[in-house]
Amino acid sequence: MPNDKNLKITFCSGAGTVTGANFLLEGNDKKFLIDCGLIQGEKLADDMNWDKFPYDASSIDILFVTHSHIDHIGRIPKLISEGFNGRIISTIPTEELTEIMLADTAHLLSRDIEHDLAAIYTEENIKKAMSLWETLEYGQKLNVDHGFQFSFKDAGHILGSGMLEIIYNNKKIVFTGDLGNSPSPLLPDTDVINDADYMIMESCYGDRNHEQREERKKKLEQVIKDNHKNRGTLIIPTFSLERTQELLYEINSLVENSVINIMPVFLDSPLSIKLTDIYLKYGKYFNETAKKIIASGDRLFIFPGLKETLDTEESKAILRVSPPKIIIAVSGMSNGGRILHHEKNYLSDKNNTILLTGYQSVGTLGRLIHDGAKKVHIMGEDVPLRAHLAIISGYSGHKDSDHLVKFVENTADTVKKVFVVMGEPKSSMFLAQKLNDLLGVNSYVPVAGESVIIEC
Numbered sequence: 001m002p003n004d005k006n007l008k009i010t011f012c013s014g015a016g017t018v019t020g021a022n023f024l025l026e027g028n029d030k031k032f033l034i035d036c037g038l039i040q041g042e043k044l045a046d047d048m049n050w051d052k053f054p055y056d057a058s059s060i061d062i063l064f065v066t067h068s069h070i071d072h073i074g075r076i077p078k079l080i081s082e083g084f085n086g087r088i089i090s091t092i093p094t095e096e097l098t099e100i101m102l103a104d105t106a107h108l109l110s111r112d113i114e115h116d117l118a119a120i121y122t123e124e125n126i127k128k129a130m131s132l133w134e135t136l137e138y139g140q141k142l143n144v145d146h147g148f149q150f151s152f153k154d155a156g157h158i159l160g161s162g163m164l165e166i167i168y169n170n171k172k173i174v175f176t177g178d179l180g181n182s183p184s185p186l187l188p189d190t191d192v193i194n195d196a197d198y199m200i201m202e203s204c205y206g207d208r209n210h211e212q213r214e215e216r217k218k219k220l221e222q223v224i225k226d227n228h229k230n231r232g233t234l235i236i237p238t239f240s241l242e243r244t245q246e247l248l249y250e251i252n253s254l255v256e257n258s259v260i261n262i263m264p265v266f267l268d269s270p271l272s273i274k275l276t277d278i279y280l281k282y283g284k285y286f287n288e289t290a291k292k293i294i295a296s297g298d299r300l301f302i303f304p305g306l307k308e309t310l311d312t313e314e315s316k317a318i319l320r321v322s323p324p325k326i327i328i329a330v331s332g333m334s335n336g337g338r339i340l341h342h343e344k345n346y347l348s349d350k351n352n353t354i355l356l357t358g359y360q361s362v363g364t365l366g367r368l369i370h371d372g373a374k375k376v377h378i379m380g381e382d383v384p385l386r387a388h389l390a391i392i393s394g395y396s397g398h399k400d401s402d403h404l405v406k407f408v409e410n411t412a413d414t415v416k417k418v419f420v421v422m423g424e425p426k427s428s429m430f431l432a433q434k435l436n437d438l439l440g441v442n443s444y445v446p447v448a449g450e451s452v453i454i455e456c
């Protein structure tokens, strides 16, 4: 057990992989968790999610949640089932988005016949989790006995995303959660941190830079125009949270300013429709440009041609609508959801286009398409890939390699050590090397399960 001056951090999972964020911070008789995410890869939920946590869940005082992506919240019901009864703390939008995301994940996991879902997810567990929830505004400080102070800064990653700052013994420890690819169309830029002593940071794109960041809207415009000319169907597999709203926001602007023709745009995802409603409610967390557009009376995500298809029959009927048309559906990596039906229906036609706008994890159908497969297997059928493939990496929700370095540069004079996590190993290693070489910042890539002591 560490003495009063030292804190111990255990990288329970989310080290050496992008997903499954779950970090334990212990010291001075207190135990805090930062995030409790689902481990994902080829499957929505890896087998490892069913393993017992490497700590006694009932001994945890507080779980802090950086944001509502499932790889940061997806094992909260399991934490409850293992006896957690502490406080759960996040920003206000994160609480509301999490409740919807957990219910959706429970529904998806209920189809997993290999595992007993009830062991980790029950309706009661989700209800109990929400009953333990408390919220903080950005910048609002929470003092916890034994000398800890916590607050969130804006990470600019998705609505409500926060970096957790912890002050203990006059030292500042920062858990970045995921860091937004600022400037974002919708959100304010990532807050600057210039006084951290220790940082635990993400590295999803630690070894790559995004192309076309500045031209992403122009490229989207071109893809839509080309598809219109081909009289094709443009299918966009997307993540329901943030990416969907960003795309709707951009298409809204293209339509409302008559840059593109009005055509049917289907938002074919009940989850995305629900989440978009929450985005409409929390406009006060958007950036100044988006706030101005709202003030002018435009409903950001709603434009002529847009059709929200809630039920399955409406979704099936999309096939009968003549092109040109656009279909936005989940999941973003094509590893489940309604997008699979559309991929099966449209990928073999050379007049159609599939547009990828996000990270495609190794082992997913999205990754195969991204890497140029000629044929893919979808729901029991071989589908030749003849549709155009368009990729706009600039829509990524994560900072790229150069911007991760810039983010750390602000605090290079104060930071004693950066722990690089939440990335594939080569990505984390590359970033750590860059931080060492370019900034002279002591950086380290822990492995899953490893514990470190930090001096405070």
Ligand SMILES: [Zn+2]
Binding pocket: 067, 069, 157, 178
């Ligand atoms: Zn995230």
